[in-house]
Amino acid sequence: MSPAAARQRIVDTAYQLFARRGIRDVGVNELISSAGVAKATFYRHFASKDELVLAFLEQRDRVWTVDLIVADARRRGSTPTEQLLAIFDAFGDWFRRDDFEACSFINILLEMGATHPLGRASIDYLAKIRGHVKQLAEEAGLRDAEDFSRSWHILMKGSIISATEGDLDASKRAQRMARMLIEDFRPQP
Amino acid sequence: MSPAAARQRIVDTAYQLFARRGIRDVGVNELISSAGVAKATFYRHFASKDELVLAFLEQRDRVWTVDLIVADARRRGSTPTEQLLAIFDAFGDWFRRDDFEACSFINILLEMGATHPLGRASIDYLAKIRGHVKQLAEEAGLRDAEDFSRSWHILMKGSIISATEGDLDASKRAQRMARMLIEDFRPQP
DNA sequence: TCCCAGACAGACAGGTCTGTCTGCCCTTTG
DNA sequence: CAAAGGGCAGACAGACCTGTCTGTCTGGGA
Numbered sequence: 001m002s003p004a005a006a007r008q009r010i011v012d013t014a015y016q017l018f019a020r021r022g023i024r025d026v027g028v029n030e031l032i033s034s035a036g037v038a039k040a041t042f043y044r045h046f047a048s049k050d051e052l053v054l055a056f057l058e059q060r061d062r063v064w065t066v067d068l069i070v071a072d073a074r075r076r077g078s079t080p081t082e083q084l085l086a087i088f089d090a091f092g093d094w095f096r097r098d099d100f101e102a103c104s105f106i107n108i109l110l111e112m113g114a115t116h117p118l119g120r121a122s123i124d125y126l127a128k129i130r131g132h133v134k135q136l137a138e139e140a141g142l143r144d145a146e147d148f149s150r151s152w153h154i155l156m157k158g159s160i161i162s163a164t165e166g167d168l169d170a171s172k173r174a175q176r177m178a179r180m181l182i183e184d185f186r187p188q189p
Numbered sequence: 190m191s192p193a194a195a196r197q198r199i200v201d202t203a204y205q206l207f208a209r210r211g212i213r214d215v216g217v218n219e220l221i222s223s224a225g226v227a228k229a230t231f232y233r234h235f236a237s238k239d240e241l242v243l244a245f246l247e248q249r250d251r252v253w254t255v256d257l258i259v260a261d262a263r264r265r266g267s268t269p270t271e272q273l274l275a276i277f278d279a280f281g282d283w284f285r286r287d288d289f290e291a292c293s294f295i296n297i298l299l300e301m302g303a304t305h306p307l308g309r310a311s312i313d314y315l316a317k318i319r320g321h322v323k324q325l326a327e328e329a330g331l332r333d334a335e336d337f338s339r340s341w342h343i344l345m346k347g348s349i350i351s352a353t354e355g356d357l358d359a360s361k362r363a364q365r366m367a368r369m370l371i372e373d374f375r376p377q378p
Numbered sequence: 379t380c381c382c383a384g385a386c387a388g389a390c391a392g393g394t395c396t397g398t399c400t401g402c403c404c405t406t407t408g
Numbered sequence: 409c410a411a412a413g414g415g416c417a418g419a420c421a422g423a424c425c426t427g428t429c430t431g432t433c434t435g436g437g438a
Binding site for chain 1: 210211213239281291295296298299300302303312316336339340341343345346348350351353354355356358359362363365366369370373378
Binding site: 027028029039040043048049 | 423424425426427428429
């Protein structure tokens with residue numbers, strides 16, 4: 001068994017457990033038991049549980065933000081404006097998955113607090129999400145892309161919380177407001 | 190010292206600690222120490238920590254939802270439409286308070302999960318907030334007050350998360366979208 | 379064949395958590 | 409005045425947490 005295999009198994013298991021149940025609810029003992037890894041092996045690869053959480057956040061950014069949402073939205077739409085709106089189509093599918101687990105960056109931000117290192121890291125990854133939106137807004141030729149992306153992000157985060165409460169149509173409501181927001185940010189002649 | 194005084198001291202202390210730091214981060218020992226109450230006294234008044242959390246949520250609904258937001262918004266505006274929009278003026282002031290602690294209902298929902306009794310209770314209190322919005326929407330003569338309140342709530346929750354990230358102008362962004370939402374829900378002639 | 383890095387298993391330390399229980403003191407009431 | 413009830417302080421049980429450390433086993437290269 002290769003030395004890198006154990007590490008990857010740890011991160012993959014952490015992804016499953018942390019995304020669904022948060023950080024504090026998952027102990028190191030349960031984690032290594034699920035991963036089939038010895039405790040010494042775990043601490044050979046990670047100095048602490050928090051370092052594993054940082055690795056999880058990075059993986060979450062790759063797997064969820066980039067692959068599941070941004071790339072998917074770009075595939076769905078043929079113009080930048082359509083691609084922006086397609087984010088909420090991707091949300092609609094995501095909300096209905098039986099393993100829907102809300103946004104780990106928001107979860108950890110609220111669970112650990114904005115001043116905790118993990119909370120601050122989550123804030124950084126949320127800013128990365130806004131960066132993707134800003135990029136699309138610029139491609140769509142909207143004005144004030146930074147302002148636009150912050151408003152847009154409010155719709156994304158609010159709809160995720162609503163979906164967590166059980167409103168599976170939150171993506172449609174957000175998309176309707178998103179359409180109005182795009183009109184509002186179209187460059188004036 | 191009256192028997193009810195100890196109970197109120199416990200709930201008041203819980204409000205301060207739970208609102209700012211969440212549930213799991215505050216232990217019973219710290220709580221009773223802060224309240225100046227014996228552990229036996231605590232467990233005479235509450236069967237468990239979770240029962241105290243339920244009492245906290247109820248107090249949070251009274252103090253925060255009703256007094257700090259809804260009643261304040263009603264005072265600020267003279268028409269139902271103005272009162273709706275004034276919610277985000279109240280949010281603007283609230284976001285800037287040095288003891289800003291986000292929305293406890295969202296925090297606990299995400300911290301405990303939607304299936305946990307405390308998560309379900311939080312969902313109920315979030316629904317009560319939508320009830321206030323729905324009431325104002327009906328007074329304003331908007332159509333589809335239930336749909337409207339769900340969309341409106343997305344703006345409220347999203348802006349709270351953004352404020353937690355540090356965007357103090359999130360209330361203004363949300364208010365701008367809220368204005369468009371009201372126009373969208375005006376009854377068609 | 380031998381060696382050794384790295385995996386696994388799990389005991390252990392030191393601290394935390396919730397919740398129970400024993401004392402002691404004060405105040406109120408009969 | 410005495411009894412009783414409630415408050416305070418804190419020990420304690422049992423479970424859990426993170427992180428350290430001691431062993432044992434296995435597979436690949438010299």
